[in-house]
Amino acid sequence: MSRTAGYNNPLHGLGALLHRELAQWYRDFVVLFISLIQPVIWLGLFGKAFDLSKLFTTNANLPPAYQQLAQQTMLNIFGTTSYYAFFAAGMLSFIAITTAVFGSMSIVWDRRLGFLERILSTPVSRGVIIMTKVFSATIRTLIQVAVILIFAVALGFPTTYLTPLRILGTFAAVALLSMSLASLLILLGIRTTNYQRPMVVANLITLPLMFTSNAMYPIKLMPGWLQIVAKVNPVTYTTDIVRILLLNVNNGTGNLFIDFTILLGFAIVASAIGIVTSWRYLTM
Template sequence: MSENNNISKSKLHGLWALTNRELKKWYKAPTVFILTLIQPVIWLGLLGNALNIGSLFSSSSFTPPTLTPPLTPTQAMQLGQYFQGLQNEIMGSTFGTTSYISFMAVGMIAFTALFTTMFSGMSVVWDRRLGFLNKALSTPVSRAVIILSKVLSATLRSMFQAAIILIIAVPLGFQFGAAFTPINILGVFAFLFLICLGLSSMFIAINIRSTRIETPMAVMNLLNLPLTFASSAFFPIERMPEWLQAVATVNPLSYTMNGMRQLLINPTINYSDLALQYAYVGIFAAVLTTIGIVLSWRFLNK
């Protein structure tokens, strides 16, 4: 009673079905969906403003010093402007923008990508425990497709969330750099695509062997903090202590963030740096995706 004539024998069949399964869990569950939108608002609104280094020495909080002879109002104003300029210069040379919230918003985008890929890596444990993985393995769907669908769904989610963060950041004071054109958004998504590909492949390869959720949780916690803080998420690498710099300069998240900052908030774009950043993130993605898929493949073909 089998009729195989209407069956697609393409190697990639089922990819969209499995990816969409992951995405549906997210966009069809209102609570989860709303929380993923609220999370960046909290990060930006709370942390972005609390850590707003720029406001520490803004001209509005500037009280002219009492000098003898006393300053004339014009001189006081000039002095105020001088400090404002000094602040902008310091901010600009340190963060590449005069607005700290813009600097951090870009960090937040990469940060969200890290978290989304982490959780999607953990979902493979559930698939195993609940028997879905075995079920899928008994169908003609390719093993690579099973893994790729996880990678792809995490990537699509991260890109969507990145767009939301950017939209939310604008009313919170996000300032695009002088070099920004709408085309650059595509460049940002290219960065996100690459980093998510690499990160989620890595997390899936870490998790695919475990049958308990506790082990991956511990591993994720261990990886999460160094990946975040030893990166340029909150602070530029050049101002870090040397040992931290060593970690941060190999961290692919730093390259992603710096590249995205060039495209979004910096006054000028250094194209040779940008090429280096794309190359670094691209190689990271290629290597980890290959390793991740090979490891998972070998495990699934036990």
Template sequence: MSGLGAFWGLYKREVVKIYRRAFALVMTFIQPIVWIVFFGSSLNGMPRQYLVQFFGTPNYIGFILPGQLATSMLFTGTFSSMSVVWDRRFGFLKKILVTPAPREAIFFSKVMGAVTRGLIQIPVMLLAAAAFGVPLPLDPLGYLEWIAALVLLGVGFSSIYLAVAMRSSDWQLPQLVANILNLPLMFTSTALFPRNFYPSWMQAIAAVNPITFATEIGRGVVLNDPYAPTLLGYLAVFAAISTAVGLLVAKRFMTAE
């Protein structure tokens, strides 16, 4: 069995799992939409001049749209680790490990399965934002850069959470780690508010938070706000380091128990 063939077969399984679980698929769409509808609408009542002054747009939903898509890639990374947990508990991982399928193929199938789960939210979120009056520019190159940023972000966080799940024999640990990290990572980025809203110590974290990089690229597309071209490079470095660590852990510690 070739590594590519094993990856493709396992990746298709991850995708089929997404579409077969109708309720989970619907919740994948609803969760980020709830954020932009309720949280976004709660600040849209500010006077127009303050919205433009603080957020650079008269519609706050347009400001948080890129942040919510970036945050969704963070949260979908959790699903990659939980997929390994459930494959262990139901014995599927044991069956795969006795085949010639390389561990790298198993690792990448989980990572790309989680990334796919995050990417399918993009058209739904864009339609929801448009329904709330967010003007979406026609910028094909910008959208490609934005999608590339989200893919790199998803690969990075999925690799990190997979490394935790593969290294630990405690099936509850990956979820506990995610619960501890996800919200601080979201709130110490620029996903919800501009960096100048934060105290100095939070600004320092936001400046190196990968969610900030992906958010600012998306915000540059939606709000026509120029961003540093190096942001995509920073995300590529983040994804490469996280993937290298995840692969190392997968080779050494991936077990069926």
């Protein structure tokens, strides 16, 4: 019977719930506009304001040899003479973090508004409810990444290595990071009606996640204990991949295969934890 056909698909309802989730975003012009422009503003302000190469080159009276030394130092540390380009690559990971963090709050609202109670009483799988949140965060992140890349290039990001394949690889890496973070962060929201709980946790972890990775600063200049933290931070591997692909800069493991394997591992474990936990604990 056609009526039962839909039930047999374990993912039924995913498309419809995902559409609802994204419609809340793209149908509200203000929300859409600000969420797209916010990372661009960060990129412009931070990336351009903290142009570290200027530390060495502001004094025009310096001998050319010194200038050359400065360039060499930048290359050694950041792999590129432009801190802006270095930072822009890190920004892509940052977007995955912030979007995942705010995504975890939406399930709290679903609970408060009664929508969660309704969908929990339908045959939709609990896993699908979590997957909706994770995928919606991932899709939003990828769209934001596309926008940032366009603006980054407009503001002077080198285009030498921007081939379709490399861009695709970048998207894949950010998508894996987004899925990992969204799957774990959603757990903050599945049992509470207090929307402040995901918010305070978000505030607590957003910047540390950035600072304990290579997104803003190279790992090799960090103290030893911080290097260890950075090496278990998935942001590090994502940023590493992005820099290898888009800048041909190598200051991490330097191996795309290792980076992708670790990132994929993170994503699989995190999604499994998210789905299994929701199966067990996603009730009213």
